[in-house]
Amino acid sequence: xxxxxxxxxxxxxxxxxxxxxxxxxxxxxxxxxxxxxxxxxxxxxxxxxxxxxxxxxxxxxxxxxxxxxxxxxxxxxxxxxxxxxxxxxxxxxxxxxxxxxxxxxxxxxxxxxxxxxxxxxxxxxxxxxxxxxxxxxxxxxxxxxxxxxxxxxxxxxxxxxxxxxxxxxxxxxxxxxxxxxxxxxxxxxxxxxxxxxxxxxxxxxxxxxxxxxxxxxxxxxxxxxxxxxxxxxxxxxxxxxxxxxx
Amino acid sequence: xxxxxxxxxxxxxxxxxxxxxxxxxxxxxxxxxxxxxxxxxxxxxxxxxxxxxxxxxxxxxxxxxxxxxxxxxxxxxxxxxxxxxxxxxxxxxxxxxxxxxxxxxxxxxxxxxxxxxxxxxxxxxxxxxxxxxxxxxxxxxxxxxxxxxxxxxxxxxxxxxxxxxxxxxxxxxxxxxxxxxxxxxxxxxxxxxxxxxxxxxxxxxxxxxxxxxxxxxxxxxxxxxxxxxxxxxxxxxxxxxxxxxxxxxxxxxxxxxxxxxxxxxxxxxxxxxxxxxxxxxxxxxxxxxxxxxxxxxxxxxxxxxxxxxxxxxxxxxxxxxxxxxxxxxxxxxxxxxxxxxxxxxxxxxxxxxxxxxxxxxxxxxxxxxxxxxxxxxxxxxxxxxxxxxxxxxxxxxxxxxxxxxxxxxxxxxxxxxxxxxxxxxxxxxxxxxxxxxxxxxxxxxxxxxxxxxxxxxxxxxxxxxxxxxxxxxxxxxxxxxxxxxxxxxxxxxxxxxxxxxxxxxxxxxxxxxxxxxxxxxxxxxxxxxxxxxxxxxxxxxxxxxxxxxxxxxxxxxxxxxxxxxxxxxxxxxxxxxxxxxxxxxxxxxxxxxxxxxxxxxxxxxx
Numbered sequence: 066x067x068x069x070x071x072x073x074x075x076x077x078x079x080x081x082x083x084x085x086x087x088x089x090x091x092x093x094x095x096x097x098x099x100x101x102x103x104x105x106x107x108x109x110x111x112x113x114x115x116x117x118x119x120x121x122x123x124x125x126x127x128x129x130x131x132x133x134x135x136x137x138x139x140x141x142x143x144x145x146x147x148x149x150x151x152x153x154x155x156x157x158x159x160x161x162x163x164x165x166x167x168x169x170x171x172x173x174x175x176x177x178x179x180x181x182x183x184x185x186x187x188x189x190x191x192x193x194x195x196x197x198x199x200x201x202x203x204x205x206x207x208x209x210x211x212x213x214x215x216x217x218x219x220x221x222x223x224x225x226x227x228x229x230x231x232x233x234x235x236x237x238x239x240x241x242x243x244x245x246x247x248x249x250x251x252x253x254x255x256x257x258x259x260x261x262x263x264x265x266x267x268x269x270x271x272x273x274x275x276x277x278x279x280x281x282x283x284x285x286x287x288x289x290x291x292x293x294x295x296x297x298x299x300x301x302x303x304x305x306x307x308x309x310x311x
Numbered sequence: 312x313x314x315x316x317x318x319x320x321x322x323x324x325x326x327x328x329x330x331x332x333x334x335x336x337x338x339x340x341x342x343x344x345x346x347x348x349x350x351x352x353x354x355x356x357x358x359x360x361x362x363x364x365x366x367x368x369x370x371x372x373x374x375x376x377x378x379x380x381x382x383x384x385x386x387x388x389x390x391x392x393x394x395x396x397x398x399x400x401x402x403x404x405x406x407x408x409x410x411x412x413x414x415x416x417x418x419x420x421x422x423x424x425x426x427x428x429x430x431x432x433x434x435x436x437x438x439x440x441x442x443x444x445x446x447x448x449x450x451x452x453x454x455x456x457x458x459x460x461x462x463x464x465x466x467x468x469x470x471x472x473x474x475x476x477x478x479x480x481x482x483x484x485x486x487x488x489x490x491x492x493x494x495x496x497x498x499x500x501x502x503x504x505x506x507x508x509x510x511x512x513x514x515x516x517x518x519x520x521x522x523x524x525x526x527x528x529x530x531x532x533x534x535x536x537x538x539x540x541x542x543x544x545x546x547x548x549x550x551x552x553x554x555x556x557x558x559x560x561x562x563x564x565x566x567x568x569x570x571x572x573x574x575x576x577x578x579x580x581x582x583x584x585x586x587x588x589x590x591x592x593x594x595x596x597x598x599x600x601x602x603x604x605x606x607x608x609x610x611x612x613x614x615x616x617x618x619x620x621x622x623x624x625x626x627x628x629x630x631x632x633x634x635x636x637x638x639x640x641x642x643x644x645x646x647x648x649x650x651x652x653x654x655x656x657x658x659x660x661x662x663x664x665x666x667x668x669x670x671x672x673x674x675x676x677x678x679x680x681x682x683x684x685x686x687x688x689x690x691x692x693x694x695x696x697x698x699x700x701x702x703x704x705x706x707x708x709x710x711x712x713x714x715x716x717x718x719x720x721x722x723x724x725x726x727x728x729x730x731x732x733x734x735x736x737x738x739x740x741x742x743x744x745x746x747x748x749x750x751x752x753x754x755x756x757x758x759x760x761x762x763x764x765x766x767x768x769x770x771x772x773x774x775x776x777x778x779x780x781x782x783x784x785x786x787x788x789x790x791x792x793x794x795x796x797x798x799x800x801x802x803x804x805x806x807x808x809x810x811x812x813x814x815x816x817x818x819x820x821x822x823x824x825x826x827x828x829x830x831x832x833x834x835x836x837x838x839x840x841x842x843x844x845x846x847x848x849x850x851x852x853x854x855x856x857x858x859x860x861x862x863x864x865x866x867x868x869x870x871x872x873x874x875x876x877x878x879x880x881x882x883x884x885x886x887x888x889x890x891x892x893x894x895x896x897x898x899x900x901x902x903x904x905x906x907x908x909x910x911x912x913x914x915x916x917x
Contacts, residue, residue, distance in 0.1 A: 081513060081824020099574065101663075111776040115828035116820035120351075123540045125577040126662055127469065127655065128355045144662040165489070165511055166825055173352030173488045177480065186477035187418040199369075199412040201445030202423050208651070210420035211464045214473060218354055252418060 069096045071147060073109065074155045079116070079166050089155075090114075102135060102142035102156070106168075118167035126284060129217030132159055132224065133168050139221040141284045159224040176218045179240045183263055185247065188255045206251065213246035213292060215285050222279035222289060234268045238279035238289040241270055245292040248299055257303035265300040312756035316516040320346040320485070321740045323504055323520035325492045325547055327353035329468070329725035330704025331526030332475040332484075337733020338522075339482040343740050346485040346518065348492055348507055350542050353476045357528055357540040358725060361468025362580035362655050364450060364460035365722035367407035371424055371446040373437040374458035380404040382456050385899060387717060390454045390611050392857035392867060393901040394561065394683075394713020394875070396894065399690050403711050403727050410726040411447060411461050418474045421447040421463050422652070432587030432643055450652075451585035452718040454611035454906070460585065460719040465655040468722060489825075493833065495523065495550050495700065496747070496755045502700035503747045505550070506755050508833070513824045515759050517752050521743040522736045525551055525686050525694070525702040526729075533838045534679040535783025538571050538578035547706045549837030551686045552844070556696035558877035558890070560687035560708030562841065563848035566716055566858050567792050569615040571678025573636040575663050578680065579656045579673060581718040584608040586652065588641040590619065591672065592627035595638070603906055610906035613715040613858040616677035617908075620792050623676075631674065638672040645669075677792060681705065681721060683712040683858070684845075687877060692732030695877070699743065703732045710875065713894075714857025766832050767822050771815030775832045778809050778816070782835075782842055785809075790846050795862045799850035806846055807886060810839040844878040844887045851889055852876065855908075865908070869901045 071094050078087040092109050103124050110117045119142070122130040126144040133142050134157040136150065147154070162170035179185070222238035223229045229237045236244075244264050247253045264270050273293060280290040322338045324331045327349035335345040349356070370378040383404040388395060415421055425448075426441040452460045463470045479486065489510035496503045496517065504519040530545025531537035551557040569590070570579050584590070589597045590608055602618045603610045610618075619637055622628070628635025641649065641656070646669045649657055653668070660666045660673055686702035687695045688709055694700040703709075704725045711724050789802035813836045822829040854868035855861050875894055878887040 079824050079826075080511075081826075082821075099663075110827065114820065115776070115818070115831075116826050118825065118827060121541050122351055122355045123357070123360050124575075125360065125659055127466075128351075128357075128359055128540065130351060130355045169825075171489075171511075173355075176352065176354070177486070180477065180480050184481075186481040187416075189416075191416070193413055193416045195409045195413070197412075199415045199421075199447055202421075203445060204423035204425050204448070207420045207423050208464060211422075211466070211470065214420060214470050215466060217359075217469075218352075250418065250420075252416075 069152055070094070071096050071105070072153045073105065074153065075117070075168065076157045077167055078164065079118070096147055100147045102145045102147065103131065105147060106142065118165065118169045120169045127217060129219030132219040132221050133157065134159060134224070139224040139282055141219060159220050161223050161229050162220060172218065172220045175220070175223070176239070179236055179243065182236065183240055183244050185243050187247070187250065187252050189252055190254065202251070206249070210246060210250050213242055213249070213287065215287055216242055217285055219284060221282045221284060225278035225282050227276050228272045228274055232272065235272045236269055238293065241296050242287060242289055242292045245296050248296065257299060257306065261300055261303040264296055265304055270297045270300055312515060312517065312753055312760070317519060317752070318346060318516065319519045319745060320344050321520060322346070322522045322524065322736055323348070323518050324524045324526060325505060326526035326528060326706065327486060327488070328356035328358035328526060328528050328704065329471055329475055329722065330729045331524065332479050333726050333729025334524050334526060334703050334733040334736060335484045336475065336478045336482060337730055338737045338740070339484050341737035343737055346487065347479070348490045348505070348518065349486060349488045350491055350510065352488045353479065353486060354472055356472060357543055359469045359472045360540060360578070361722050362465055362578070363452065363582045364462030364467045364719050365407070365411060365726065366452065366455070366459045366717065366719035367411040367461055367723060368404065368457070368459055369408055369411065369447055369449060369461065370457070371443050372449045372458050373439045374451065375449050378457035378459055383407065383459060386455045387711065387720060388899050389904045390715050390717040391713025392715055392904065393869070393873065393896065394564065394710070394857055394894065396690065396710045397898050398895050399709050399711050401898065402690065402731070403724065406727045406730065407723050410723065410730060414471060414474060414726065415447065417478055419463060419470050421461055424448045450582055451609060452581050453584065453609045453615065454717045462582065464651060465653055471722060471726070491546060492550060493759055494755055495554055496752055497554055497697055498751060499556055501698040503751065506759050508759070510825050510830065513826060513829065515756050517756050519745060519747050519752065521699065521740040521745055523700050524732065524736060525700070525706050526704045527706045529682040529705045530838070530841050531679050531682070533782060533842050534786045535780070536576050536787055537679040538568055538576055539680070544834055544838055545841045546834060546837065548685055549841055551694065551700070551702070552840055552878070552880045553837065554697060555880060555882045557694050557700065558687050558696065558879050559844055560684055560710055561714070561848070561876050562684035562844040562878055563852055563859050563876060564683035564714045564857060565679065565845060566612055566681035566683060567616040567677040568612055568680035569619055569677050570639055570675040571680070572659070572664060573631060573674040573676050574633040576678045577659055577663060578678070579639065579659060579675065580653070583639055583641050583653060583656060586648065587644055588639055591638040591640050592622060593629045594627070598622050598627065606906040611715050611717060611904070614907040616792055617860060619677050629674065634676070636674045636676040639675045640672055641668050642670065681716055683714060683716055684708050691735040692728065693735070699739070701732055701736055703728045714859055762833060763822070763829065766816065766818055766829060769815070769817045771817040773812050773816045774819070775816050775828060775835055778813055779831065779835055782806065782809055782839055786842055786845070790849055793860055793862055794849055796850065799846060802846040803843065803850055806839060806843050810836065810843065810885065813839055840880055840887070847887050847889060848876045848878060873901065
C-alpha cells in the first residue's frame with residue numbers, strides 16, 4: 066500500500082480562551098499500518114499540538130468515551146481505521162452535548178439526567194436477604210436484558226437524532242432502549258401506567274420521527290428500531306388500558 | 312483558591328469504578344452524604360472492561376458441585392503464593408456469594424444455568440441438573456479447583472458497573488466527573504479530604520470530608536504497554552504515597568495477563584481459556600500441557616505468562632513486526648458459544664485485528680494487567696498512617712491477592728471490599744465530625760496552584776511525553792516478567808534520573824484551562840514515584856514469589872521473604888524507603904501450589 070499523508074481538519078475551541086473563536090485547524094500526519102483515529106490523535110497531541118483536547122478511556126470500543134463526528138458521521142474514534150477514510154479527515158465534536166473543548170463533549174451529564182428521568186434502576190418492594198439463594202431467572206430472559214444493557218452511552222444515537230438536535234428534553238434511542246431494558250426485566254415492578262408517565266410522551270417514544278439514524282449508527286449494533294417498536298407497543302397498550310380512567 | 316468553591320461532604324470517594332461506587336452505595340444506604348470524584352463519567356471506568364466474571368463459590372454448575380468458601384480460600388491463597396492476608400481471604404470468600412446475589416437483586420442479568428448434558432471441548436461429558444435451573448451460571452478460570460466464576464454473557468464488568476451506578480443514581484449520590492484528586496489534605500495524622508483539579512476548567516478546589524476513600528484502580532499505564540484503560544495512571548496511589556506517612560504495599564507484585572492481543576494490547580478474557588481455548592506456538596503445537604500437565608492453560612496467570620515467555624525465548628514464538636507472539640485458539644468452541652459468551656472477544660478481534668476467532672487464530676502475548684500492590688490497609692480498609700483515610704479495590708493492598716491475583720477475584724474484590732469498607736466508613740463517620748484548619752486547607756490548595764504556575768513559567772528543557780516514554784520503556788524492559796539484579800539496578804538508576812528531570816518540564820502549549828499537556832506534566836512525577844517503588848521493591852526482594860520472578864533467585868524463600876514490602880516516600884526524598892511487615896498466616900501454611908515451576912518443571916523431565 067502506498068504511504069499516504071493524511072490531512073486532519075479538527076475543530077478547535079478552548080473555553081479558557083474565549084477570545085479565540087471556534088475554528089477548524091489542519092494537521093498533516095503520515096499514515097501507519099493499522100492506524101486508528103485514536104493513534105492518530107495521540108500522535109498529533111504528542112508530536113504537534115499538546116493542547117489538543119479529546120477523550121479516550123478504554124481504546125477498545127467498550128466504554129463509549131470517544132464518539133465524535135468523523136467526516137460528518139458519529140462514530141467511535143478508537144475503532145475507526147484511517148485506512149477506511151479518505152486522505153482528508155474532518156473531526157468535529159458530537160452535537161447536542163455540551164462542549165468541553167475541541168473534540169471533548171460532556172456526555173456524562175446528559176446520560177445521568179436521562180437515567181434520572183427514566184429512573185433507570187430496578188423498582189422493587191422485595192428486600193434483599195443475604196442468607197437466601199438468588200431468585201431464579203430463565204437464561205433466555207437474562208440474555209434479552211443483557212442485549213439491551215449492552216448500550217455504552219457513547220451518544221452516537223443522540224448526536225444523529227433529528228429530534229434530539231431540536232429539543233433538549235428528548236430521551237432519544239438511548240433512553241428508550243434503557244426503558245426497554247427495565248420493561249422486560251421481571252425484577253422491575255413498575256406498572257405500565259408508571260412507565261407511560263415517562264415514555265408515553267413527546268419526550269419519550271412519541272417524539273421519535275422515525276428517521277432511524279440511531280439504529281443505523283449504533284456502534285454496539287443494538288437493535289434500536291426493534292426496541293423502539295417494543296416500547297411504543299407497550300405504551301399504546303398502556304394508554305388503551307388506562308383510557309377508562311380519563 | 313476560592314473558599315466558596317469548597318465542597319463539604321461526609322464521605323469523599325475518589326474513583327467511580329466498581330469499588331468506589333460500592334463503597335458509596337453502602338455508606339449512602341446507611342444514610343450518609345457521599346460525593347464521588349471521577350476522572351470520567353462513572354460508566355466509562357475501567358471496571359467496565361472486565362469481560363470475564365467474578366468468583367463466588369455458589370456451586371451452581373456441574374463442574375462446580377461441591378464448591379464452598381474453603382475451596383475458594385485455598386485457591387486464593389495458593390494463587391497468591393502465600394503472599395495474601397489469610398484473614399482477609401477468609402472474610403472475602405465468605406462474603407463473595409452474598410455480593411454476587413446482591414448484584415442480582417440490583418439488576419445484573421447474570422447468565423443462568425440451563426440444565427442438560429453437555430460435552431466439554433476436551434470430550435468430558437457433564438450434566439447440569441434440573442434443580443439448579445435458573446440459578447447463576449459459572450465458568451472455569453485459571454488456578455481454581457472448581458468452576459466458580461459468575462458471568463453475564465461477555466460483558467460482566469459492564470453490567471456490574473451499570474447496575475452499581477444505577478444504585479448510585481437512585482440513592483442520589485453526588486458525582487463530580489472530570490475531577491481529578493491531586494493531593495490529600497492532611498496534617499500527618501488525619502486526612503481531611505483532597506485537593507482536586509477540574510478537568511473542565513483547570514481550576515483547583517478543596518473537598519473536605521470526615522472520611523476519604525481512595526478507589527482509583529491500577530497504574531497500568533506507567534508500563535505503556537498495558538491492557539489497562541488510558542486513564543489508569545495510578546493517581547490515587549500516588550497521592551497517598553505523597554503524604555509521606557501512608558505506605559504502598561507490595562508494589563513489586565505486578566500481574567501480566569497471558570492474553571493481550573498483538574498489537575494494541577487489548578485484553579481478551581481468561582474466559583477464552585476457561586471455556587476450553589488453547590495456546591499454540593509457531594508450529595501450532597499446544598505447548599502448555601508440556602509445562603503444566605495438570606492445569607494446562609488454566610494454571611494461575613503468573614505461571615501461564617512465564618511459561619509463554621519462556622517458550623518464546625526458546626524460539627517458538629511467531630515473528631511479527633510487533634515482536635514475537637503466540638496464538639490463542641478458540642475456533643473449536645463453536646460459533647454459537649463464541650457469539651454469545653465470548654462475543655466481545657469476537658468484536659475486539661474483528662475491530663482491531665480484522666480476524667474472526669471462529670475461523671482464525673488470535674495473536675497474543677503476556678501484557679501488564681493488574682496491580683496487586685497499592686495503598687496498604689487493614690482488614691477494615693483503614694489506610695496505614697492516616698486516620699480518616701481508606702482505600703478499596705485495585706488501588707488498595709488489602710491484601711487479598713498477595714503476589715498473584717486469580718482471574719475473577721478482582722471484580723469480586725471490588726464488590727466485597729466495597730461492601731466491607733463502605734460499612735466501616737459508615738461507622739466511622741457516625742462518630743466523626745467535619746473539622747479542619749483553614750490554613751491547612753488553603754496551603755494544600757496553594758501548593759497545587761504553585762505547581763501550575765511553576766510549570767507555566769518553567770525555563771526547563773524537558774518534554775513531558777519524552778520522559779514518560781522513557782519511564783514506560785524502562786519498566787517494560789527491565790521490570791517485567793523476568794527480572795534480575797543488573798536490570799533492576801539499571802531501572803532504578805534510570806527512573807531516579809527521570810524523576811530528577813521531571814522537575815524541569817517545560818510545556819510547549821500555553822497550559823491554560825483543561826490543557827492536557829498540563830495534566831500530563833502534573834501527573835508524571837507521581838507516576839515516576841510509583842515506578843521507583845515498583846523497581847526498588849523488586850530489586851530488594853531476593854526471591855521469586857507469584858508474579859515477582861527473579862532469574863537470579865528462582866525459588867520462593869519463605870525463610871527470609873515471607874513478608875510484605877511497605878514503601879514510603881518521605882517529604883523531599885528522592886527515593887522510596889522500604890520497610891517490611893509480617894503476613895497473616897492463620898489457616899494454610901506455605902506449601903506447594905500444585906502448578907508452576909516447583910511441580911511443572913520436574914514433571915517435564917519425567
